[in-house]
Amino acid sequence: MARLVVRSFAISLDGFSAAPGQSQKEPFGKNGLRLMSWVFATKHFNAMYGRPGGAEGTDNDFMAKADENIGASIMGRRMFGPPPDANDKETWKGWWGENPPYHHPVFVLTHERKAPLPMEGGTSFTFVNDGIEAALDMAFAAAKGKDVRLAGGAATVRQYLKAGLIDELHLVQVPQLFGQGERIFEDLAGVERGYECVSFTPSKAVAHLRIVKKGG
Amino acid sequence: MARLVVRSFAISLDGFSAAPGQSQKEPFGKNGLRLMSWVFATKHFNAMYGRPGGAEGTDNDFMAKADENIGASIMGRRMFGPPPDANDKETWKGWWGENPPYHHPVFVLTHERKAPLPMEGGTSFTFVNDGIEAALDMAFAAAKGKDVRLAGGAATVRQYLKAGLIDELHLVQVPQLFGQGERIFEDLAGVERGYECVSFTPSKAVAHLRIVKKGG
Numbered sequence: 001m002a003r004l005v006v007r008s009f010a011i012s013l014d015g016f017s018a019a020p021g022q023s024q025k026e027p028f029g030k031n032g033l034r035l036m037s038w039v040f041a042t043k044h045f046n047a048m049y050g051r052p053g054g055a056e057g058t059d060n061d062f063m064a065k066a067d068e069n070i071g072a073s074i075m076g077r078r079m080f081g082p083p084p085d086a087n088d089k090e091t092w093k094g095w096w097g098e099n100p101p102y103h104h105p106v107f108v109l110t111h112e113r114k115a116p117l118p119m120e121g122g123t124s125f126t127f128v129n130d131g132i133e134a135a136l137d138m139a140f141a142a143a144k145g146k147d148v149r150l151a152g153g154a155a156t157v158r159q160y161l162k163a164g165l166i167d168e169l170h171l172v173q174v175p176q177l178f179g180q181g182e183r184i185f186e187d188l189a190g191v192e193r194g195y196e197c198v199s200f201t202p203s204k205a206v207a208h209l210r211i212v213k214k215g216g
Numbered sequence: 217m218a219r220l221v222v223r224s225f226a227i228s229l230d231g232f233s234a235a236p237g238q239s240q241k242e243p244f245g246k247n248g249l250r251l252m253s254w255v256f257a258t259k260h261f262n263a264m265y266g267r268p269g270g271a272e273g274t275d276n277d278f279m280a281k282a283d284e285n286i287g288a289s290i291m292g293r294r295m296f297g298p299p300p301d302a303n304d305k306e307t308w309k310g311w312w313g314e315n316p317p318y319h320h321p322v323f324v325l326t327h328e329r330k331a332p333l334p335m336e337g338g339t340s341f342t343f344v345n346d347g348i349e350a351a352l353d354m355a356f357a358a359a360k361g362k363d364v365r366l367a368g369g370a371a372t373v374r375q376y377l378k379a380g381l382i383d384e385l386h387l388v389q390v391p392q393l394f395g396q397g398e399r400i401f402e403d404l405a406g407v408e409r410g411y412e413c414v415s416f417t418p419s420k421a422v423a424h425l426r427i428v429k430k431g432g
Contacts, residue, residue, distance in 0.1 A: 013387065013389070013413055013425055013427075014231065014400075014401035014404070014407075015230065015231045015401060031408075171229065173229070173389055173423065175413045175415075175416035175423075175425050176413055177407065177408050177411055177412060177413050177427060178408055179404055179405050179406060179407040179408030179409070180404075180405035180406075180408070184230075185230035185231060188230070188395055188396075189395055189396035190395060190396075191230075191393065191395040192247075192393050192394055192395030192396070193395070195393055196393060197229055197391045197392060197393050199391075200391035200421070200422075202418030202423055205416070206416075207389065207391075207418055207423045209229055209391050211229075211393060
Protein backbone atom coordinates (compact mmCIF):
# COMPACT_ATOMS: atom_id res chain seq x y z
CA MET A 1 0.00 0.00 0.00
CA ALA A 2 1.19 3.52 -0.78
CA ARG A 3 2.49 5.41 2.25
CA LEU A 4 3.15 8.98 3.31
CA VAL A 5 6.85 9.33 4.11
CA VAL A 6 9.23 12.04 5.23
CA ARG A 7 12.81 11.51 4.13
CA SER A 8 16.13 13.15 5.00
CA PHE A 9 14.48 15.79 7.12
CA ALA A 10 17.20 17.69 8.99
CA ILE A 11 16.88 19.15 12.48
CA SER A 12 19.45 20.98 14.58
CA LEU A 13 20.62 19.55 17.91
CA ASP A 14 18.11 21.78 19.65
CA GLY A 15 15.29 20.66 17.36
CA PHE A 16 14.98 23.36 14.71
CA SER A 17 14.56 22.80 10.95
CA ALA A 18 14.88 26.40 9.89
CA ALA A 19 16.16 29.59 11.47
CA PRO A 20 14.29 32.92 11.51
CA GLY A 21 14.98 35.37 8.69
CA GLN A 22 14.20 33.40 5.51
CA SER A 23 15.41 35.33 2.47
CA GLN A 24 16.25 34.74 -1.17
CA LYS A 25 19.85 34.10 -0.25
CA GLU A 26 19.01 32.02 2.80
CA PRO A 27 16.00 29.70 2.26
CA PHE A 28 16.61 28.02 5.66
CA GLY A 29 16.81 31.37 7.45
CA LYS A 30 19.77 33.28 8.76
CA ASN A 31 22.78 30.96 8.93
CA GLY A 32 20.36 28.06 8.38
CA LEU A 33 22.01 26.40 5.40
CA ARG A 34 24.52 24.68 7.70
CA LEU A 35 21.68 22.23 8.36
CA MET A 36 22.29 20.94 4.83
CA SER A 37 26.09 20.59 4.76
CA TRP A 38 25.80 16.80 5.04
CA VAL A 39 23.51 16.83 1.96
CA PHE A 40 25.78 19.03 -0.15
CA ALA A 41 28.67 16.67 0.60
CA THR A 42 26.97 13.62 -0.96
CA LYS A 43 27.50 12.19 -4.41
CA HIS A 44 23.74 11.82 -4.86
CA PHE A 45 23.10 15.53 -4.30
CA ASN A 46 25.81 16.53 -6.74
CA ALA A 47 24.47 14.10 -9.34
CA MET A 48 20.96 15.60 -8.94
CA TYR A 49 22.38 18.85 -10.26
CA GLY A 50 24.54 17.20 -12.91
CA ARG A 51 27.77 17.78 -11.02
CA PRO A 52 30.55 15.23 -10.52
CA GLY A 53 32.09 14.42 -7.15
CA GLY A 54 30.70 14.08 -3.65
CA ALA A 55 31.06 11.39 -1.00
CA GLU A 56 29.60 7.89 -0.85
CA GLY A 57 28.71 6.19 2.44
CA THR A 58 25.86 6.34 4.95
CA ASP A 59 24.61 9.86 4.20
CA ASN A 60 24.74 9.25 0.46
CA ASP A 61 22.84 5.97 0.82
CA PHE A 62 20.04 7.70 2.71
CA MET A 63 19.91 10.52 0.16
CA ALA A 64 19.70 8.07 -2.73
CA LYS A 65 16.99 6.00 -1.03
CA ALA A 66 14.98 9.13 -0.22
CA ASP A 67 13.91 9.47 -3.83
CA GLU A 68 13.01 5.80 -4.39
CA ASN A 69 9.40 4.87 -5.19
CA ILE A 70 8.09 8.41 -4.73
CA GLY A 71 5.23 9.37 -7.07
CA ALA A 72 4.27 12.78 -5.69
CA SER A 73 5.34 15.32 -3.05
CA ILE A 74 3.60 17.69 -0.68
CA MET A 75 5.14 20.87 0.74
CA GLY A 76 4.10 23.89 2.76
CA ARG A 77 3.84 27.40 1.47
CA ARG A 78 7.06 28.61 3.10
CA MET A 79 9.06 25.77 1.64
CA PHE A 80 7.80 26.68 -1.85
CA GLY A 81 8.42 30.39 -1.31
CA PRO A 82 8.65 33.20 -2.20
CA PRO A 83 10.59 34.59 0.80
CA PRO A 84 9.62 38.00 2.17
CA ASP A 85 12.42 39.82 0.29
CA ALA A 86 11.67 38.41 -3.18
CA ASN A 87 11.13 40.97 -5.98
CA ASP A 88 9.42 38.45 -8.22
CA LYS A 89 6.62 37.34 -5.92
CA GLU A 90 4.03 37.38 -8.73
CA THR A 91 6.05 35.15 -11.03
CA TRP A 92 7.77 33.01 -8.35
CA LYS A 93 8.14 29.37 -9.40
CA GLY A 94 9.94 27.95 -6.38
CA TRP A 95 13.61 27.83 -5.42
CA TRP A 96 14.67 25.16 -7.87
CA GLY A 97 14.84 26.79 -11.35
CA GLU A 98 12.98 25.68 -14.50
CA ASN A 99 13.78 21.99 -13.98
CA PRO A 100 13.19 21.23 -10.29
CA PRO A 101 14.66 18.01 -8.85
CA TYR A 102 11.22 16.44 -8.18
CA HIS A 103 10.22 15.09 -11.60
CA HIS A 104 6.70 14.33 -10.36
CA PRO A 105 3.58 16.25 -9.23
CA VAL A 106 4.12 18.48 -6.19
CA PHE A 107 1.20 19.76 -4.10
CA VAL A 108 1.74 23.04 -2.27
CA LEU A 109 -0.40 23.83 0.79
CA THR A 110 -1.39 27.51 0.66
CA HIS A 111 -4.25 29.88 1.26
CA GLU A 112 -3.43 31.65 -1.99
CA ARG A 113 -5.40 30.76 -5.11
CA LYS A 114 -2.95 30.13 -7.93
CA ALA A 115 -3.05 28.29 -11.26
CA PRO A 116 -0.95 25.09 -11.51
CA LEU A 117 2.63 25.56 -12.68
CA PRO A 118 3.90 22.94 -15.12
CA MET A 119 7.70 22.85 -15.04
CA GLU A 120 10.38 21.05 -17.03
CA GLY A 121 11.43 17.48 -16.33
CA GLY A 122 8.05 16.16 -15.16
CA THR A 123 7.61 18.42 -12.13
CA SER A 124 4.35 20.34 -11.70
CA PHE A 125 3.27 22.56 -8.80
CA THR A 126 -0.41 22.42 -7.84
CA PHE A 127 -1.66 24.81 -5.15
CA VAL A 128 -4.10 23.29 -2.68
CA ASN A 129 -6.35 25.56 -0.64
CA ASP A 130 -8.48 23.09 1.30
CA GLY A 131 -6.21 21.53 3.86
CA ILE A 132 -3.76 18.72 4.51
CA GLU A 133 -6.14 15.81 3.92
CA ALA A 134 -7.30 17.13 0.56
CA ALA A 135 -3.67 17.59 -0.49
CA LEU A 136 -2.90 14.05 0.63
CA ASP A 137 -5.79 12.60 -1.39
CA MET A 138 -4.66 14.49 -4.48
CA ALA A 139 -1.07 13.40 -3.97
CA PHE A 140 -1.96 9.72 -3.53
CA ALA A 141 -4.08 9.87 -6.70
CA ALA A 142 -1.24 11.53 -8.62
CA ALA A 143 1.35 9.07 -7.28
CA LYS A 144 -0.49 6.14 -8.89
CA GLY A 145 0.37 3.54 -6.29
CA LYS A 146 3.78 4.91 -5.39
CA ASP A 147 4.53 6.59 -2.04
CA VAL A 148 3.96 10.28 -1.35
CA ARG A 149 6.84 12.27 0.13
CA LEU A 150 6.13 15.06 2.55
CA ALA A 151 8.97 17.45 1.76
CA GLY A 152 8.55 20.03 4.55
CA GLY A 153 8.83 22.49 6.20
CA ALA A 154 8.63 21.84 9.92
CA ALA A 155 5.13 23.27 10.42
CA THR A 156 3.75 21.10 7.63
CA VAL A 157 5.41 17.93 8.93
CA ARG A 158 4.09 18.73 12.41
CA GLN A 159 0.54 19.09 11.12
CA TYR A 160 0.59 15.72 9.36
CA LEU A 161 2.29 14.03 12.32
CA LYS A 162 -0.29 15.42 14.73
CA ALA A 163 -3.05 14.08 12.50
CA GLY A 164 -1.37 10.63 12.51
CA LEU A 165 -1.11 10.67 8.71
CA ILE A 166 2.64 10.02 8.39
CA ASP A 167 3.70 6.39 7.99
CA GLU A 168 7.46 6.87 8.21
CA LEU A 169 9.61 9.82 9.25
CA HIS A 170 13.33 9.78 8.54
CA LEU A 171 14.95 12.49 10.65
CA VAL A 172 18.53 13.66 10.42
CA GLN A 173 19.99 15.16 13.59
CA VAL A 174 22.67 17.67 12.68
CA PRO A 175 25.17 18.74 15.39
CA GLN A 176 24.49 22.46 15.04
CA LEU A 177 23.00 24.80 17.61
CA PHE A 178 20.26 27.07 16.22
CA GLY A 179 18.80 28.59 19.38
CA GLN A 180 15.57 29.55 17.65
CA GLY A 181 13.45 28.75 14.61
CA GLU A 182 10.78 26.30 13.56
CA ARG A 183 10.37 22.88 15.17
CA ILE A 184 8.59 19.67 14.25
CA PHE A 185 8.34 18.55 17.88
CA GLU A 186 6.21 21.24 19.45
CA ASP A 187 2.72 20.79 20.84
CA LEU A 188 2.82 17.07 19.99
CA ALA A 189 1.98 15.52 23.38
CA GLY A 190 0.59 12.07 22.65
CA VAL A 191 2.67 11.47 19.51
CA GLU A 192 4.69 8.96 21.59
CA ARG A 193 1.61 6.74 21.79
CA GLY A 194 1.31 6.51 18.00
CA TYR A 195 4.95 6.54 16.89
CA GLU A 196 8.27 5.03 17.88
CA CYS A 197 11.89 5.29 16.81
CA VAL A 198 12.94 1.98 15.25
CA SER A 199 16.44 2.73 14.03
CA PHE A 200 19.45 4.88 14.82
CA THR A 201 22.14 5.03 12.15
CA PRO A 202 24.87 7.58 12.76
CA SER A 203 27.31 8.65 10.06
CA LYS A 204 30.46 10.64 10.79
CA ALA A 205 28.51 13.89 10.35
CA VAL A 206 24.92 13.31 11.50
CA ALA A 207 22.53 10.79 13.08
CA HIS A 208 19.78 9.20 10.98
CA LEU A 209 16.63 8.17 12.84
CA ARG A 210 13.66 6.24 11.51
CA ILE A 211 10.35 6.89 13.25
CA VAL A 212 7.34 4.80 12.28
CA LYS A 213 3.71 4.39 13.20
CA LYS A 214 3.30 1.77 15.91
CA GLY A 215 1.90 -1.45 14.52
CA GLY A 216 2.38 0.04 11.04
CA MET B 217 40.66 27.71 35.85
CA ALA B 218 37.73 25.80 37.33
CA ARG B 219 34.75 25.47 35.01
CA LEU B 220 31.04 24.73 35.21
CA VAL B 221 30.35 21.60 33.16
CA VAL B 222 27.35 19.43 32.29
CA ARG B 223 28.23 15.81 31.54
CA SER B 224 26.31 12.88 30.07
CA PHE B 225 23.05 14.79 29.99
CA ALA B 226 20.52 12.72 28.05
CA ILE B 227 17.77 14.11 25.84
CA SER B 228 15.18 12.28 23.73
CA LEU B 229 15.12 12.70 19.95
CA ASP B 230 12.41 15.31 20.39
CA GLY B 231 14.42 17.17 23.00
CA PHE B 232 13.04 16.06 26.36
CA SER B 233 15.11 15.11 29.43
CA ALA B 234 12.25 13.85 31.56
CA ALA B 235 8.67 12.78 30.94
CA PRO B 236 5.66 13.99 32.92
CA GLY B 237 4.55 11.93 35.93
CA GLN B 238 7.66 11.74 38.13
CA SER B 239 7.13 9.18 40.89
CA GLN B 240 9.17 7.12 43.35
CA LYS B 241 9.29 4.28 40.86
CA GLU B 242 9.97 6.53 37.87
CA PRO B 243 12.35 9.43 38.68
CA PHE B 244 12.48 10.40 34.98
CA GLY B 245 8.67 10.39 34.68
CA LYS B 246 6.36 7.89 33.08
CA ASN B 247 8.35 5.59 30.85
CA GLY B 248 11.26 8.02 31.19
CA LEU B 249 13.96 5.63 32.36
CA ARG B 250 14.55 4.49 28.78
CA LEU B 251 16.57 7.70 28.46
CA MET B 252 19.17 6.00 30.64
CA SER B 253 19.47 2.55 29.03
CA TRP B 254 22.80 3.51 27.47
CA VAL B 255 24.08 4.44 30.98
CA PHE B 256 22.90 1.22 32.64
CA ALA B 257 24.70 -0.76 29.94
CA THR B 258 28.15 0.66 30.78
CA LYS B 259 30.85 -0.91 32.87
CA HIS B 260 31.43 2.41 34.64
CA PHE B 261 27.84 2.63 35.86
CA ASN B 262 27.87 -0.91 37.16
CA ALA B 263 31.17 -0.30 38.92
CA MET B 264 29.71 2.83 40.60
CA TYR B 265 27.26 0.54 42.36
CA GLY B 266 29.81 -2.18 43.02
CA ARG B 267 28.45 -4.51 40.37
CA PRO B 268 30.52 -6.46 37.85
CA GLY B 269 29.87 -6.46 34.11
CA GLY B 270 28.76 -3.82 31.65
CA ALA B 271 30.12 -2.73 28.30
CA GLU B 272 33.27 -0.81 27.44
CA GLY B 273 33.51 1.50 24.41
CA THR B 274 32.39 5.04 23.56
CA ASP B 275 29.49 5.34 26.02
CA ASN B 276 31.58 3.89 28.86
CA ASP B 277 34.46 6.27 28.07
CA PHE B 278 32.15 9.28 28.30
CA MET B 279 30.63 8.02 31.56
CA ALA B 280 34.07 7.48 33.10
CA LYS B 281 35.30 10.91 32.01
CA ALA B 282 32.13 12.56 33.35
CA ASP B 283 33.34 12.14 36.92
CA GLU B 284 36.91 13.30 36.36
CA ASN B 285 38.18 16.42 38.14
CA ILE B 286 34.77 17.27 39.65
CA GLY B 287 34.91 18.85 43.12
CA ALA B 288 31.23 19.71 43.65
CA SER B 289 27.83 19.35 41.99
CA ILE B 290 24.71 21.48 41.62
CA MET B 291 21.23 20.12 41.03
CA GLY B 292 17.65 21.35 40.91
CA ARG B 293 14.97 20.58 43.45
CA ARG B 294 13.15 18.08 41.23
CA MET B 295 16.31 16.13 40.55
CA PHE B 296 16.93 15.82 44.29
CA GLY B 297 13.31 14.91 45.00
CA PRO B 298 11.10 13.91 46.71
CA PRO B 299 8.60 13.06 43.97
CA PRO B 300 4.94 13.94 44.52
CA ASP B 301 4.00 10.40 45.64
CA ALA B 302 6.72 9.98 48.28
CA ASN B 303 5.54 9.04 51.79
CA ASP B 304 8.79 10.12 53.40
CA LYS B 305 8.90 13.73 52.21
CA GLU B 306 10.05 15.03 55.61
CA THR B 307 12.99 12.67 55.86
CA TRP B 308 13.83 12.42 52.11
CA LYS B 309 17.57 12.24 51.45
CA GLY B 310 17.60 11.96 47.66
CA TRP B 311 17.24 8.99 45.33
CA TRP B 312 20.66 7.50 45.93
CA GLY B 313 20.61 5.81 49.36
CA GLU B 314 22.93 6.46 52.31
CA ASN B 315 26.09 6.49 50.16
CA PRO B 316 25.26 8.55 47.03
CA PRO B 317 27.60 8.23 44.02
CA TYR B 318 28.80 11.86 44.27
CA HIS B 319 31.44 11.68 47.02
CA HIS B 320 31.69 15.48 47.16
CA PRO B 321 29.53 18.48 48.20
CA VAL B 322 26.24 18.79 46.29
CA PHE B 323 24.28 22.05 46.23
CA VAL B 324 20.52 21.75 45.73
CA LEU B 325 18.59 24.74 44.39
CA THR B 326 15.30 25.02 46.27
CA HIS B 327 12.94 27.51 47.85
CA GLU B 328 12.64 25.27 50.88
CA ARG B 329 14.76 26.01 53.94
CA LYS B 330 16.45 22.81 55.05
CA ALA B 331 19.48 21.91 57.15
CA PRO B 332 22.47 20.41 55.28
CA LEU B 333 22.46 16.62 54.98
CA PRO B 334 25.83 14.94 55.49
CA MET B 335 25.82 11.51 53.83
CA GLU B 336 28.24 8.60 53.72
CA GLY B 337 31.22 8.45 51.36
CA GLY B 338 31.96 12.17 51.27
CA THR B 339 28.68 13.37 49.78
CA SER B 340 26.79 16.22 51.48
CA PHE B 341 23.62 17.95 50.35
CA THR B 342 23.39 21.70 51.00
CA PHE B 343 20.13 23.49 50.18
CA VAL B 344 20.55 26.89 48.56
CA ASN B 345 17.68 29.36 48.63
CA ASP B 346 19.18 32.41 46.97
CA GLY B 347 19.52 31.53 43.32
CA ILE B 348 21.79 30.00 40.72
CA GLU B 349 24.71 32.40 41.07
CA ALA B 350 24.90 31.97 44.84
CA ALA B 351 24.85 28.19 44.39
CA LEU B 352 27.62 28.46 41.82
CA ASP B 353 29.80 30.57 44.11
CA MET B 354 29.31 28.07 46.94
CA ALA B 355 30.06 25.13 44.63
CA PHE B 356 33.25 26.69 43.25
CA ALA B 357 34.43 27.41 46.79
CA ALA B 358 33.66 23.83 47.87
CA ALA B 359 35.32 22.35 44.75
CA LYS B 360 38.69 23.86 45.75
CA GLY B 361 39.97 24.46 42.24
CA LYS B 362 38.30 21.47 40.60
CA ASP B 363 35.39 21.80 38.17
CA VAL B 364 31.75 22.01 39.22
CA ARG B 365 29.29 19.64 37.59
CA LEU B 366 25.75 20.78 36.93
CA ALA B 367 23.85 17.53 37.31
CA GLY B 368 20.36 18.58 36.15
CA GLY B 369 17.46 18.54 35.59
CA ALA B 370 16.51 20.25 32.37
CA ALA B 371 15.06 23.41 33.92
CA THR B 372 18.20 23.95 35.97
CA VAL B 373 20.54 23.42 33.00
CA ARG B 374 18.41 25.81 30.94
CA GLN B 375 18.67 28.53 33.61
CA TYR B 376 22.47 28.31 33.78
CA LEU B 377 22.76 28.14 29.99
CA LYS B 378 20.56 31.19 29.58
CA ALA B 379 22.74 33.08 32.04
CA GLY B 380 25.85 32.07 30.04
CA LEU B 381 27.37 30.39 33.09
CA ILE B 382 28.02 26.95 31.59
CA ASP B 383 31.47 26.39 30.10
CA GLU B 384 30.89 22.97 28.56
CA LEU B 385 27.73 20.96 27.94
CA HIS B 386 27.99 17.29 27.00
CA LEU B 387 24.62 16.20 25.63
CA VAL B 388 23.58 12.67 24.78
CA GLN B 389 20.90 12.31 22.13
CA VAL B 390 18.93 9.13 22.74
CA PRO B 391 16.81 7.70 19.88
CA GLN B 392 13.57 7.63 21.86
CA LEU B 393 10.41 9.62 21.22
CA PHE B 394 8.95 11.23 24.36
CA GLY B 395 6.30 13.54 22.91
CA GLN B 396 6.19 15.69 26.03
CA GLY B 397 8.19 16.58 29.11
CA GLU B 398 10.91 18.99 30.13
CA ARG B 399 13.38 20.49 27.67
CA ILE B 400 16.70 22.27 27.96
CA PHE B 401 16.24 24.04 24.62
CA GLU B 402 13.18 26.17 25.22
CA ASP B 403 13.10 29.94 25.31
CA LEU B 404 16.84 30.11 24.56
CA ALA B 405 16.89 32.39 21.51
CA GLY B 406 20.36 33.92 21.37
CA VAL B 407 22.15 30.91 22.89
CA GLU B 408 23.55 30.25 19.40
CA ARG B 409 25.55 33.47 19.64
CA GLY B 410 27.31 32.35 22.81
CA TYR B 411 27.67 28.61 22.27
CA GLU B 412 28.59 26.18 19.51
CA CYS B 413 28.72 22.44 19.02
CA VAL B 414 32.36 21.38 18.62
CA SER B 415 32.12 17.62 18.50
CA PHE B 416 29.78 14.84 17.43
CA THR B 417 30.69 11.34 18.61
CA PRO B 418 28.08 8.70 17.96
CA SER B 419 28.16 5.29 19.60
CA LYS B 420 25.97 2.41 18.45
CA ALA B 421 23.24 3.50 20.85
CA VAL B 422 23.36 7.30 21.13
CA ALA B 423 25.06 10.47 19.85
CA HIS B 424 27.42 12.42 22.11
CA LEU B 425 27.64 16.17 21.47
CA ARG B 426 30.00 18.65 23.06
CA ILE B 427 28.76 22.24 23.21
CA VAL B 428 31.12 24.93 24.45
CA LYS B 429 31.18 28.66 25.02
CA LYS B 430 32.45 30.46 21.94
CA GLY B 431 35.97 31.71 22.43
CA GLY B 432 36.03 29.78 25.73
